[in-house]
Amino acid sequence: MGRRVLVIGGGGREHALAWRLAGDDQVEKVLIAPGNGGTAGGKIENVAATDIKALVALARQHKVDLAVVGPEALLAAGIADAFAAEGLPLLGPSQAASRLEASKAHAKQFMNRHQIATARSHTCSSVDEAMGCLDDFAAPYVIKADGLAAGKGVVIAGDRQEAEQVINSMLAGLHGSASHTIVIEEHLVGVEMSLIALCDGKRYAVLGTSQDHKRLGDGDTGPNTGGMGAVSPAPSGSGLDVAALAAATIEPVVRGMAEAKTPYRGFLYAGLMIAADGSARVLEYNCRLGDPEAQVLLPLWEGDCFAALAAAAAGRLADSELAWSSKAAVGVVMAAPGYPVRPETGIEIAAPQPDAGCMIFHAGTRRDEEGNLFSSGGRVLNVVATATDIATARHSAYAQVAKIGFSRAQFRKDIAALG
Ligand code: AMP
Numbered sequence: 001m002g003r004r005v006l007v008i009g010g011g012g013r014e015h016a017l018a019w020r021l022a023g024d025d026q027v028e029k030v031l032i033a034p035g036n037g038g039t040a041g042g043k044i045e046n047v048a049a050t051d052i053k054a055l056v057a058l059a060r061q062h063k064v065d066l067a068v069v070g071p072e073a074l075l076a077a078g079i080a081d082a083f084a085a086e087g088l089p090l091l092g093p094s095q096a097a098s099r100l101e102a103s104k105a106h107a108k109q110f111m112n113r114h115q116i117a118t119a120r121s122h123t124c125s126s127v128d129e130a131m132g133c134l135d136d137f138a139a140p141y142v143i144k145a146d147g148l149a150a151g152k153g154v155v156i157a158g159d160r161q162e163a164e165q166v167i168n169s170m171l172a173g174l175h176g177s178a179s180h181t182i183v184i185e186e187h188l189v190g191v192e193m194s195l196i197a198l199c200d201g202k203r204y205a206v207l208g209t210s211q212d213h214k215r216l217g218d219g220d221t222g223p224n225t226g227g228m229g230a231v232s233p234a235p236s237g238s239g240l241d242v243a244a245l246a247a248a249t250i251e252p253v254v255r256g257m258a259e260a261k262t263p264y265r266g267f268l269y270a271g272l273m274i275a276a277d278g279s280a281r282v283l284e285y286n287c288r289l290g291d292p293e294a295q296v297l298l299p300l301w302e303g304d305c306f307a308a309l310a311a312a313a314a315g316r317l318a319d320s321e322l323a324w325s326s327k328a329a330v331g332v333v334m335a336a337p338g339y340p341v342r343p344e345t346g347i348e349i350a351a352p353q354p355d356a357g358c359m360i361f362h363a364g365t366r367r368d369e370e371g372n373l374f375s376s377g378g379r380v381l382n383v384v385a386t387a388t389d390i391a392t393a394r395h396s397a398y399a400q401v402a403k404i405g406f407s408r409a410q411f412r413k414d415i416a417a418l419g
């Protein structure tokens, strides 16, 4: 009998997951909760459910063979534990395991305990202590809220005065309880790379490498965003031994979590800073697929994606090699005017059928009763192209962007061009 999958979330990452799973022959139906204006169609159906109780009920009612969680907040809130308590199959780490993303202080402690290379840091909960810690570092100062802050919890302060202001406002509750504790750390220099692995509690298998483009503007200028585009494989990883990088950054997490009796099942994302000499240090761990990295990784995943995800969820990831394409993928995010501060919603969008080799993954979109498409969030569309090399994929992605009617959309012109 065909498999039924529940994808949880409503962004571009979840659209790409639903699309990829729907491409597997053994998958008969993909429910996506809540999905967005572009997800429904073919085997994929949108279902309105966002809280853990409703999602558990949905999985039970539809007898899903697997649920896959996109966003971190639900993992930190214990969705994996709630599904496990009901005997429902879900891919994603438990609340205890997902603290690796939900608390940066905990992640730092974990990395130090397991000798994982990372920036030198101090964890502080009082202003006096934090001001004293600044003496141990030089500008620019890196200050991080301990908890989840929707991508806004990291500030790189150019001078001491700015660092002191950030410390004062974070500890005064800028991000609520998420910034009652902060981490101050050494500023690292290099190029970033995202290394993501599928883990089953004991074993792991790495996906392709990828690279996000976090700043709003061309040439890595302007404010940080959720991510304005991605490329796979990561140009910063060329010439590096990916298996060795995973052995240094993924393996100790899988082993350490198993030893702590909080086995890590799900996607594990290591955000790496690669220095000029090729050495890597971990900037952060995320307990999920990256967004927009997933949108370039999933089109390159060959073979039976459902089988690999279900095996990981069941603790039976047999083969440590995933079937991976040797092609490249480039994804350009089209964001609403005003993003990231105040994105304008309600702009009508005309998205054509994608060209061959291209995909248009939706994020902040909705449809009205007549089926017309409107922007409804900050990051609106992810335009992805695959090709034999990065330059060709880049060219196709931008040619597809040019065919989309979305007035005053913001997008970077240099995705995958920086190297
Ligand atoms: P995080 O959420 O910890 O990955 O931080 C978000 C972004 O801030 C990273 O992707 C980096 O671009 C930057 N960042 C974080 N930590 C550091 C650091 N120690 N040195 C330099 N940049 C950093």
Ligand code: GLY
Pocket: 212, 226, 227, 286, 289, 290, 291, 292, 293
């Ligand atoms: N692309 C960065 C993230 O998903 O956190």
